[in-house]
Amino acid sequence: MRITVIGGTGLIGARVVRILSDAGHEAVVAARSTGVNSFTGEGLDGALAGAAAVVDVSNSSYTDEAAAQEFFYTSTMNLLGYGEAAGVRHHVALSVVGTDRLARAQGGYFIAKQQQERLISTSGRPFSLVHATQFFEFIRNITDHAMREGAAHVADVLVQPMAADDVANAVVRATLAAPRFGVIEHGGPEVFSLRELAAIDLRARQDDREVVADPLGTYFGAPLGPRDLLPEATAIIAPTRYHEWRVQTPVAG
8 A cells, every 4th residue: 555654754654654654654754855745735746646545743843832833734724635636535633632622721732623623524535644642752841841941841731642653553553544524633652741751861871960840831832630641441542661671772862
């Protein structure tokens, strides 16, 4: 099967491409570095030609609402339009567990993600939305974003994170299955407080900065309830635990 992966050189996209290729599928790597730009439409004709499915794991580099909305709206409309013209039979997009809750909390980036999901689900095209919890690989970014005066003031919330490999496998399973016309939710096998996980991650990098669970702390601008980042009880649980992932993953400085 020919499958086009938008964002195919990124953290999740590169893994999706590898898994598909190893299974004997023709995975088309679509990224700016390969001459494909979903925002401008450059190269989309060729990238989607003959594809049975398109997988969108691209992301906006902007976290403010206006810029993120512009990116996701334009890119998604391009993918839907070019995909329909090319005869693509399945549109798969990766999104975030709790997008609706995060959007209601006025998280600008998540308002843009909610808009992306709405565009796909009301397009009339066959689709599947894969919701994943936070990635182990992004814990450092979350912590660094919360640093103030030498300490990380993270939101006082619970998280159920996943390894990027498990996220990629979830995306591939959804892609090779029949369109869900809805959301497939995934979470990790363990629940942590965000403060606990951030502290564990800092210590693994021999970083002794303090981590504080701040009741007024936000998650990329969104004020949250304690359980707002957790998946529903019906979520598919990924196999990889944080310690297993850490043992296998080199610690970056």
